[in-house]
Amino acid sequence: MSNTEIESRIRRFIDENFIFSEDDANLDGAASLLDAGLVDSTGILELVTFLESDFAIQVADAEIIPDNLDSIDAIVAYVAGKQGAASSVAA
Amino acid sequence: MCGIAGYFGHLQSHEPPELMLRRMAGAIRYRGPDESGIHVEPGVGLGHARLSIIDVESGQQPMTSDDGDVVVTFNGEIFNFIELRDDLIARGHRFRTDSDTEVIIRAYQEMGPDCVTAFNGDFAFALWDRRARRFMLARDRMGVRPLFYAWRGGCLYFASEAKALFEVPQIRPEIDPVAIDQTFTFWFPLAPRTAFKGVCTLPPGHVLVATPSEIAVRRYWQLDYPDADDSDALDGRSETDIAEEVRSLLTDATRIRLRSDVPVGAYLSGGLDSSIIAATVHRIVPERLRTFSVTFDSAEFDESAFQMEMVSALGTDHMAVPCRGSDIGSMFPEVVRHTEQPIVRTAPAPLFALSKLVRDSGFKVVLTGEGADEVFAGYDIFKEAKLRRFCAAQPKSQRRHLLFQRLYPYLPALKGQSQSYRSAFFGAGLDAVDDPLFSHLPRFQSTAGAKAFYSAEMREELHGYDALDDLRAHLPADFRRWHPLSQAQYLETAHLLPGYILSAQGDRMSMAHGVEGRFPFLDHRLVECAARIPPRLKIRGLREKHILREAMADILPPSIGSRVKQPYRAPDSPSFLGEGAPDYVGARLSPAAIAEAGFFAPRAVDKLVAKGRGQASLGFRDNTALVGILSTQLLHHAFAREVAAAPPATAAA
Numbered sequence: 001m002s003n004t005e006i007e008s009r010i011r012r013f014i015d016e017n018f019i020f021s022e023d024d025a026n027l028d029g030a031a032s033l034l035d036a037g038l039v040d041s042t043g044i045l046e047l048v049t050f051l052e053s054d055f056a057i058q059v060a061d062a063e064i065i066p067d068n069l070d071s072i073d074a075i076v077a078y079v080a081g082k083q084g085a086a087s088s089v090a091a
Numbered sequence: 092m093c094g095i096a097g098y099f100g101h102l103q104s105h106e107p108p109e110l111m112l113r114r115m116a117g118a119i120r121y122r123g124p125d126e127s128g129i130h131v132e133p134g135v136g137l138g139h140a141r142l143s144i145i146d147v148e149s150g151q152q153p154m155t156s157d158d159g160d161v162v163v164t165f166n167g168e169i170f171n172f173i174e175l176r177d178d179l180i181a182r183g184h185r186f187r188t189d190s191d192t193e194v195i196i197r198a199y200q201e202m203g204p205d206c207v208t209a210f211n212g213d214f215a216f217a218l219w220d221r222r223a224r225r226f227m228l229a230r231d232r233m234g235v236r237p238l239f240y241a242w243r244g245g246c247l248y249f250a251s252e253a254k255a256l257f258e259v260p261q262i263r264p265e266i267d268p269v270a271i272d273q274t275f276t277f278w279f280p281l282a283p284r285t286a287f288k289g290v291c292t293l294p295p296g297h298v299l300v301a302t303p304s305e306i307a308v309r310r311y312w313q314l315d316y317p318d319a320d321d322s323d324a325l326d327g328r329s330e331t332d333i334a335e336e337v338r339s340l341l342t343d344a345t346r347i348r349l350r351s352d353v354p355v356g357a358y359l360s361g362g363l364d365s366s367i368i369a370a371t372v373h374r375i376v377p378e379r380l381r382t383f384s385v386t387f388d389s390a391e392f393d394e395s396a397f398q399m400e401m402v403s404a405l406g407t408d409h410m411a412v413p414c415r416g417s418d419i420g421s422m423f424p425e426v427v428r429h430t431e432q433p434i435v436r437t438a439p440a441p442l443f444a445l446s447k448l449v450r451d452s453g454f455k456v457v458l459t460g461e462g463a464d465e466v467f468a469g470y471d472i473f474k475e476a477k478l479r480r481f482c483a484a485q486p487k488s489q490r491r492h493l494l495f496q497r498l499y500p501y502l503p504a505l506k507g508q509s510q511s512y513r514s515a516f517f518g519a520g521l522d523a524v525d526d527p528l529f530s531h532l533p534r535f536q537s538t539a540g541a542k543a544f545y546s547a548e549m550r551e552e553l554h555g556y557d558a559l560d561d562l563r564a565h566l567p568a569d570f571r572r573w574h575p576l577s578q579a580q581y582l583e584t585a586h587l588l589p590g591y592i593l594s595a596q597g598d599r600m601s602m603a604h605g606v607e608g609r610f611p612f613l614d615h616r617l618v619e620c621a622a623r624i625p626p627r628l629k630i631r632g633l634r635e636k637h638i639l640r641e642a643m644a645d646i647l648p649p650s651i652g653s654r655v656k657q658p659y660r661a662p663d664s665p666s667f668l669g670e671g672a673p674d675y676v677g678a679r680l681s682p683a684a685i686a687e688a689g690f691f692a693p694r695a696v697d698k699l700v701a702k703g704r705g706q707a708s709l710g711f712r713d714n715t716a717l718v719g720i721l722s723t724q725l726l727h728h729a730f731a732r733e734v735a736a737a738p739p740a741t742a743a744a
Contacts, residue, residue, distance in 0.1 A: 017702055020695035020716075021543035034515055037540045041516055042710020065511040 001083060006055070007076045013050050014072065018043060029073040034066065044069065051075070057082040093152070094122030094602075095164045095238075096255045097137040097217055099226040099301055100246030104260050112138040114258040119251055122166070122602045128152055130162050135219045135226065137164040142455060142605050144168070147352050150190035157187065160222045161199060165192050166251050167214035167236040168609070170347040175209060204229075204300050207311050211347070211614065215293075217249055226301045232312040233462070233613045234282075234295030234589025237598055241290045247301060252599075253290050253431045257730065262290070264730035266723070268552045271690060274433045275541050275719055276558040279590030281565060283308075286432040286726065295589045312615070313567065314585050316577035316622050326623040333624055334642040337617070341643070344614030345371045348458055355609075356381040356454045358445070359409065361397030363636065363647075363654055364460025364469070368611055370646040372458060373405045382407040383449050383457065385414050385441040392660055397651060404648045412448040414441040420666040420673045427725040429603045430595040435538060435719040437661045442600040450604040461597065462612035465584040466621045467639040468576060468629040469656050471498060475517065476530035476579050477630060482514075483521040492518070497633060527566055528559060530579035535559060541716035544699070546685075546692045562586070576626040584618075663714045667721060668703035679724040688727045691720055 007029075018038040019025060033039045039047065047069060048059050057079065068078040096115035102108055112129045116138040120127070123140030130137045130153040139152040145168070153164040169175065172191035175198060180186065184197045191212075198206035199218060204227050213235035218227045228249055230238045240249040243261040256262045267288045270280035283291040293299055296312035317324030326333055345368060349355055357369045359382040373380055382402060387393040395411065402409040419440045426440045427433075449457055464470045475498055482491045492514040520532040528535065535558075545553075565586075570578060593610075601608045611617075621629075624638055631637040635656050644652030667676045678684060680700055682693035703709050703717060 016698065020692075020698060021545075022547075022692070022695075037536070037543070037712075040537060040540070040711045041512070043712070044512055046706075046710065061509060064509040066515055067511075070515075 001055075003076055003080050006079050006083075007072065009054060010072055010075050010079070013047075013054070014038070017046060017050075027072065029076075030071050032066075032070050034070055047075075051079060055079050055083065057086065093142050093166045094119035094140040094251040094255070095138065095166045095215065095217060096250035097135070097164060098246055098248045098259075099135055099217075099219070101134060102136075102246060103244045108136045111258065112136050115250055115255040116140045118255040118258050121605055122251060124605050126151060130155070130164070132221075135162075137162060137217060137219065139164045142607065144351050144353055144455060144607065145172075146188055146190035149188040150192055152192055154188075154190070154192045154196065156196045156200065157185075161196050161218065161220050163192060163195050163199075163216055163218045165195055165214065165216035166238075167212060167216070167231065168350075168607075169194055169210045169212040169214060170350060170614075171211040173350070199227075204298055205311070207298060211616070213609070213613075215251065224302055228293055228299040230293045230295055230297055232296045232615045233584075233593065233610075233618070235593055235598065235608075235610065235613065237594060238293045239285065239290055240293060240299070243289075247306075253285060253287055254428075254730070256290060265289075266688075266690075266727055266731050268549055268690065269556060271433055271549075271723055272542070272553050272556060273558050273561070274435065275715075276535050276539050277562065277590070278435055278538065278587065279595070280432060281558075281561060281586070282590065287730075295585075314581060314618065314622065315567075315569075316573045316581065318569065318572040319574040319577070320572075324623065325625045326620075330628060330638070330641065333628065334638055336620060337624075337638060337642040340614065340617045340620055341367070341611060342371055342375070344611040344617055345458065346375055348609040348611050348614075349375060351456050353455050354381070354453075355456045355458060356383060356449060356452075357407075358382070358457055358459040358608075359384045359398050359401055359407070360460065360659060361394035361401065361651075362460065362657065362659075363640070363651060364463035364612065366397075366401045366460070366647055366651045367463070367639070367643045368458050368460045369401060369405055369407065371611070371643075373407075374646065380405065380407045381452070381454065382409045383445060383452070383454075384409070384411045385445050386411045387441075387662065388413065388415055389662060392662060394657065397654065400648055401651060404651075410448060410452060412441075412444050414444050414661070416662040416666040416669065417671050417673075418444060418666075419662055420671075420676070423666070423673075423721070424675060424725050424729070425603075426600070427722045428729045429599040430722075431599070431726070431730075432595055433719055433723040433726055434591075434595050435541065435715045435722075437663045437666065437718055438659060439596040439600050441661050442596060443603055446601040446604040446606040449601075449606045455605060456607045456609060457601070458609050458611060460612065461592065461608065461610045462588070462618075463636065463639060464656070465580060465588050465592075466612050466618055467636040468580055468626075469636045469639075470583060471635075471656065471658065472530060472534060472583070473576060473579050473630060474498060474633050474635060475533065476575065477633075479517060479521060479533075480524060480529070480575060482518065483524045486521060494633075527563055527570055527578060528582070530575065531582055537711055538715055540712035541719050544691045544695045544716050544720060546689060549690050574626045576629065577622070664703045664709040664717050665707065667717065668700065669707075676721065679721060679728060684724060684728075685720075687732075688724055690723055690727075696720055 108131050123142040125143040126141040128139045137153040155162045169191040172194040175194050179197045207229050214231045215236035215238040239253050250256050257264050265288045270286045273280045282294040299308045384398045386395040422440050426443050495513045495517045628638045685693040685696050
């Protein structure tokens with residue numbers, strides 16, 4: 001899956017579930033989801049559940065950290081990394 | 092306990108004043124279904140709906156003094172009326188009834204408006220002194236009993252609830268956007284503001300005194316704490332001596348709150364505070380105590396195991412009302428009609444069901460543990476603020492952040508959260524240690540997340556308004572010199588308590604069924620004593636209400652005495668969007684209804700509803716938004732809709 005496709009899926013999920021204000025409609029890829037007030041502690045669990053089911057990856061407890069999940073860019077890089085690792089193992 | 096209503100000044104309408112007074116009292120008749128009365132003379136009208144509790148035979152109101160010069164309409168109780176009566180008799184006053192209402196009249200004749208300082212009670216009253224041409228409104232120190240007022244055309248109207256004011260043709264219900272914004276920050280409007288434009292609440296501990304020439308609203312009591320660096324102002328006695336005084340004051344506060352000519356019951360939540368009250372009553376009154384509680388089918392909220400432990404320890408005659416999520420959904424419109432303010436939590440609803448159970452069981456009066464968490468520092472927000480301040484002192488320390496794991500063990504969403512996320516949530520605002528609102532910033536900021544749903548018109552209307560700055564401007568001058576725990580306690584006790592806990596969740600829910608709540612922890616003698624207790628004795632380490640446990644734990648089963656605080660919470664979004672959700676939700680949250688009210692963005696609300704229908708439950712921010720938006724819409728629908736549709740009222744001031 002290309003990074004563009006990953007990003008569009010993630011953007012759609014975030015738009016449907018976290019973005020209610022028009023001001024946030026075109027969220028910058030590097031913007032912090034925490035600072036923008038878009039996710040709270042439940043939001044993190046929703047996000048992880050989505051990543052696991054939609055991208056067929058497993059998110060380890062130690063990976064649930066802002067470095068991996070606190071912006072769209074970070075999530076894309078994280079998911080791409082996980083998928084790359086999975087496909088290289090499969091190969 | 093009752094409902095009061097009336098006016099001071101000359102009515103603008105041509106209808107007979109008796110008719111209007113009867114309508115005003117009739118609008119809040121559930122507060123006092125036993126009797127009603129009115130008093131009318133030129134320039135003054137007083138109405139009363141009575142719930143007969145003390146001196147059932149001769150305590151009718153409005154009550155007039157023997158010489159006919161003073162008339163009073165009164166809601167509440169003066170618990171020390173027996174002592175005051177003896178005192179006034181010694182000064183030569185003669186009483187013709189055994190009621191506390193007559194004590195108000197005599198105390199006023201003796202002391203004037205300052206008589207309120209002699210009262211230990213939960214009261215709201217209006218008094219007319221014909222000879223001095225003086226009209227007075229007064230409200231108790233903590234804000235237990237409600238009192239609203241509005242000026243229209245030079246006439247002052249007042250009532251126990253806003254809906255009685257809306258019986259006055261010149262007073263039209265219109266929801267105040269600033270009140271919504273305050274609720275979406277603090278959970279309530281900041282007094283004297285209410286949810287309705289041009290309707291004020293008399294703040295707790297205040298009197299309003301009006302003569303034909305001038306009007307003054309003034310404070311007669313203030314919650315006050317010692318300066319942090321003034322060790323002499325703190326209670327310097329040993330822990331044992333302080334605990335002894337707490338016990339003796341709480342016992343006396345409970346004793347005088349058992350004064351009633353009808354039977355008194357008690358709420359039993361299963362927590363420390365209501366257990367202390369029930370156990371204290373049990374030691375004072377030999378008869379078997381009647382207790383009442385709510386149970387939930389979800390283990391996340393239910394405390395029935397602890398309730399039953401107290402029931403068997405005290406041998407009480409107990410009844411419980413089960414509250415399912417669907418019950419909350421079906422009760423909610425009626426609940427909001429009574430709260431008369433938007434709410435961001437569903438917690439009032441089960442208490443609405445509980446007061447019905449009490450009333451159906453033939454009881455009109457219950458004692459509860461309300462107030463202990465404010466007065467003795469029981470809420471998690473106090474521990475959270477202590478930890479956040481501890482982390483802020485050494486921001487680089489990773490080990491300090493580990494302590495956050497010990498907070499909120501009962502919240503499912505925080506389980507399985509990594510340390511770095513937990514730190515991120517609780518670390519918000521750590522650089523704001525000098526902000527007087529430091530303790531409450533995480534709550535205020537997470538609640539404010541719901542503002543994302545505001546419509547463009549609402550944003551425009553609120554342009555430049557900052558609710559946090561407004562609250563900062565409301566703080567007492569010496570607030571900054573207090574200990575951080577005292578500051579946090581003040582915010583809870585002087586604001587959240589009267590603004591939400593005692594009103595939306597307290598008086599309105601119990602009086603909806605004609606049940607009077609009495610709160611020994613809010614006796615001002617105990618509140619003043621507790622304010623001087625050193626903060627380290629209130630929260631020891633992370634053990635909340637330490638001194639209260641030291642004072643009272645020996646009368647409780649050990650498992651209750653050492654129980655960690657579990658906040659009272661109730662099921663939320665699934666009650667409105669889950670299976671079996673009530674029909675009205677779709678109508679009140681439809682894009683057309685949202686657009687008609689104008690406060691929120693229809694598309695955003697629609698997304699939230701779709702999200703809530705698609706999953707088992709919503710998170711903090713989304714729940715706050717859903718409950719806040721739905722209650723605002725219900726309030727608009729119940730009160731303000733016709734006004735919005737009608738042309739603007741030119742008479743409204």
